[in-house]
Amino acid sequence: MTGRTVLLATPYFPPDTGGVEQYTWELARQLRARHGYRVVVAATVGDGGRPGRYRERDGLVVHRLPAPLRVSRTRLGTGWITALRALIQEERVDLVNAHAPVPLFADAAARACGAVPFVLTYHTGRMHKRDPLRTAACSLYEHTLLAGTVRRAAELICSSDHVRGDLARLFAGRAVTVPPGADLERFTASPVPGGPRILFVGSLERATSYKGLTDLLRVLPELALYVPGVSLEVVGDGSAAATYRRLADRLGVARRVRFSGRLAGAELVDAYHRARVVALPTHYDSLPSVLVEAMAVGRPVVSTRVGGIPSLVTEDRPGRFDGTGPFDGTGPGRGGTGIGIDGGGDGTGLLTAPGDRPALVAALTAVLGDEALARRLGAAGRRRVEAGFSWERQADRTAEVFARALSGRRRRGVAVVAPYYPPKIGGVENYAARIAGAVAGDPGLRAAVITSNTTGRRTTVRVEDGLPVVRLGTWARLSNTPLSPLWPFQLPYWLRRLDIDVVSAHAPVPGLADLAVALGGARASVLTYHAGSMAKGEPGVDRLIGCYERFLLPRVFRQAAALVAVSPVSLAAGHSGALHIPPGVDTDLFTPGPPAVRRAPTVLYVGRMDRTSAWKGVPVLLRAFAQLADLPSARLRLVGDGDARPELRAEADRLGIADRVEFTGALTGRALVAELQQAALLVLPSLSQAESFGMTLIEAMACGTPVVGSRVGGIPYVVDDGVTGLLVAPGDERDLAAACRRLLTDTRTADRFGTAGRRHVAEHYAWPGLTRRYLELFREPPRS
Numbered sequence: 001m002t003g004r005t006v007l008l009a010t011p012y013f014p015p016d017t018g019g020v021e022q023y024t025w026e027l028a029r030q031l032r033a034r035h036g037y038r039v040v041v042a043a044t045v046g047d048g049g050r051p052g053r054y055r056e057r058d059g060l061v062v063h064r065l066p067a068p069l070r071v072s073r074t075r076l077g078t079g080w081i082t083a084l085r086a087l088i089q090e091e092r093v094d095l096v097n098a099h100a101p102v103p104l105f106a107d108a109a110a111r112a113c114g115a116v117p118f119v120l121t122y123h124t125g126r127m128h129k130r131d132p133l134r135t136a137a138c139s140l141y142e143h144t145l146l147a148g149t150v151r152r153a154a155e156l157i158c159s160s161d162h163v164r165g166d167l168a169r170l171f172a173g174r175a176v177t178v179p180p181g182a183d184l185e186r187f188t189a190s191p192v193p194g195g196p197r198i199l200f201v202g203s204l205e206r207a208t209s210y211k212g213l214t215d216l217l218r219v220l221p222e223l224a225l226y227v228p229g230v231s232l233e234v235v236g237d238g239s240a241a242a243t244y245r246r247l248a249d250r251l252g253v254a255r256r257v258r259f260s261g262r263l264a265g266a267e268l269v270d271a272y273h274r275a276r277v278v279a280l281p282t283h284y285d286s287l288p289s290v291l292v293e294a295m296a297v298g299r300p301v302v303s304t305r306v307g308g309i310p311s312l313v314t315e316d317r318p319g320r321f322d323g324t325g326p327f328d329g330t331g332p333g334r335g336g337t338g339i340g341i342d343g344g345g346d347g348t349g350l351l352t353a354p355g356d357r358p359a360l361v362a363a364l365t366a367v368l369g370d371e372a373l374a375r376r377l378g379a380a381g382r383r384r385v386e387a388g389f390s391w392e393r394q395a396d397r398t399a400e401v402f403a404r405a406l407s408g409r410r411r412r413g414v415a416v417v418a419p420y421y422p423p424k425i426g427g428v429e430n431y432a433a434r435i436a437g438a439v440a441g442d443p444g445l446r447a448a449v450i451t452s453n454t455t456g457r458r459t460t461v462r463v464e465d466g467l468p469v470v471r472l473g474t475w476a477r478l479s480n481t482p483l484s485p486l487w488p489f490q491l492p493y494w495l496r497r498l499d500i501d502v503v504s505a506h507a508p509v510p511g512l513a514d515l516a517v518a519l520g521g522a523r524a525s526v527l528t529y530h531a532g533s534m535a536k537g538e539p540g541v542d543r544l545i546g547c548y549e550r551f552l553l554p555r556v557f558r559q560a561a562a563l564v565a566v567s568p569v570s571l572a573a574g575h576s577g578a579l580h581i582p583p584g585v586d587t588d589l590f591t592p593g594p595p596a597v598r599r600a601p602t603v604l605y606v607g608r609m610d611r612t613s614a615w616k617g618v619p620v621l622l623r624a625f626a627q628l629a630d631l632p633s634a635r636l637r638l639v640g641d642g643d644a645r646p647e648l649r650a651e652a653d654r655l656g657i658a659d660r661v662e663f664t665g666a667l668t669g670r671a672l673v674a675e676l677q678q679a680a681l682l683v684l685p686s687l688s689q690a691e692s693f694g695m696t697l698i699e700a701m702a703c704g705t706p707v708v709g710s711r712v713g714g715i716p717y718v719v720d721d722g723v724t725g726l727l728v729a730p731g732d733e734r735d736l737a738a739a740c741r742r743l744l745t746d747t748r749t750a751d752r753f754g755t756a757g758r759r760h761v762a763e764h765y766a767w768p769g770l771t772r773r774y775l776e777l778f779r780e781p782p783r784s
Helices: 019-035 080-090 105-112 132-143 145-152 161-166 206-211 213-226 241-251 265-274 289-296 357-369 371-388 391-407 427-440 487-497 512-518 539-559 611-616 618-626 645-654 669-678 695-702 733-745 747-764 767-779
Strands: 005-009 038-044 052-055 061-065 069-071 074-076 095-100 118-122 155-158 175-177 197-201 231-235 257-261 277-280 301-304 349-352 412-417 445-452 460-464 467-472 476-478 481-483 502-507 524-529 562-565 602-606 635-639 661-665 681-684 707-710 725-728
Touching: 005 019, 005 080, 005 105, 019 038, 019 095, 019 289, 019 391, 038 080, 061 080, 080 105, 095 105, 095 145, 095 391, 105 118, 105 145, 118 145, 118 391, 132 145, 155 161, 155 391, 161 175, 161 460, 197 213, 197 265, 197 289, 206 213, 213 231, 213 241, 213 357, 231 265, 241 257, 265 289, 277 289, 277 357, 289 301, 289 371, 301 357, 349 357, 349 371, 357 371, 412 427, 412 487, 412 512, 412 767, 427 445, 427 467, 427 502, 427 695, 427 767, 445 487, 445 512, 445 767, 467 487, 487 512, 502 512, 502 767, 512 524, 512 539, 524 539, 524 767, 602 618, 602 669, 602 695, 618 635, 618 645, 618 733, 635 669, 645 661, 669 695, 681 695, 681 733, 695 707, 695 747, 707 733, 725 733, 725 747, 733 747
Parallel strands: 005 038, 005 095, 038 061, 095 118, 118 155, 155 175, 197 231, 197 277, 231 257, 277 301, 301 349, 412 445, 412 502, 445 467, 502 524, 524 562, 602 635, 602 681, 635 661, 681 707, 707 725
Antiparallel strands: 052 061, 069 074, 460 467, 476 481
């Protein structure tokens, strides 16, 4: 219990209705009850209200400030900074938490704080208006006044990852996500009723027409053809309410629509309980609390793939329907609606594209006509809310932010800088992603990623898997190296914008990592080098690479505060003070498959198939596999992608083995695990020192799969010859064929290698122990 006073500064507060109002009211209640804060609220005067200090029946102190002007729904007033400054002194406020995006009120609170810690909570992405002039005005506000408010904030909270990503230049790298929640004691689950009632809950103001009620009304006539007795209840009120009633009359569905007005408390909960499905076909939104509440009472939801909704609603795929008759259990589909059925899954609702009325009909018909689907979606939704969207949980997360702001503790910002990053597949990409994820999970650190944009010159900023990812535009490519003349200017900008303290740079691809170390300024840099020499066997290119590795790279090594080599053959390994932190594997995901006798006789390769990665040795593997003609049931599966695939297919055809060679394309996650678990062995036939480790080797070993690797680069440090796998001479197709034959025909040896490999990986390559060493470096990095 803190005993401290927090001021929630919000432009609207109950009895005003809306998402921000509900969020701040619930937060105030929970901060008082669970964390012992004395909560004071500052809000504007609503319609019919009067300025002054009020004590609400739930124990909150609410100051209503005058707002005589109004632009659209935005209340405006003068003298707010002075009034808020006096209020902060009068109430002896210890921390101010302002809620936006409604312009000016939160900005006034930030400027009234003085030395009092200020926390900004932002509830929506960029403000879009139907009027281009008003949209431009909102954009100007976001780039000027709001940007200044963000800079004043000790901590930032966003109500969804969508908000962090949509306004990434303001929030990426600094904000945490605390979405809206539900009061699970009030919003209790109940059985899904059989009646075909649809519920819409939302504002009926003209300014919130994007909520999609018009779409819902317009599909009712068609929906009635498929679902006899279908009805719609509309909860909400506002300036456009009469317009919606006239539209229902004009469409001939007025008798099917019940306008219930604004409901709150038990009446609102009862409305949710009456419904079979809650629909919110919004065209623009962040993360609507309506959907959280609907899921809390166990109702399936139908909404759209906009804003943060997909992060809340896990999509299920209902049945297809041709639109020619009533719902028959296979669902509405009518060709391009994007709705399909799988008959199962753990989805919590159905999502469509905004404005796609045929898809909306399909989704609603599916839920209204299939009781089992409705029950399954509703139950999954309740579980989803219980697991992560209770107001108790959201208040606890907010209190953690407040505690940091009050103590002056600042989370150290870490930028993981890598030339490539997932979804691109590769060892460096996976390694960098693991470090970024570990940083994000540390309460004392903040994570951001800076990488290259593999698709064009434009710089993009998005939140991916909860992490802000900046993809710098790529102007050119030299072999496998992305380059841009703008990076020397963009990198310092983004390191400053993301408020970065430590740079975790990853090479060997020259360019981005080198620049990050060189341009990091006073920031500590941890450089991880992943390879031996990058020589490619091409005289002209190799001369350039030799000059880089001989003259430039040692200077970059010396400039880094800490140097990490991922294997003993990494060029960083020989430098004084270099640390050895190898790649790791998720031993909870990569688990052992069946014994060798139950596996198909499949030889597996996982890796790149680019022309610039010819050193991976895939042609050698094809020639070796061609020598296994005496094992006609054996198959070779090549997992990965790249521009060399046509040449490899042609080589397989020339060797007469095309019917036994399968190209699967790139696989990740459980699909990759399944391949490794079922294969008889995995082969990494690399030809040069560029293969400093071989990530795929330890992934296969974790799955209990024996491995064969070339005696080159870092592979001999990973594979214990004759214990966890076999080593062969690089480029020796006969040696490779003999090793494959042995493991395909001797299942006892294969099982022995597989068991030993799994044990070796668990002891030496489990990710948690490896990333822990990085976190220690980031918390207290050595100085350059």
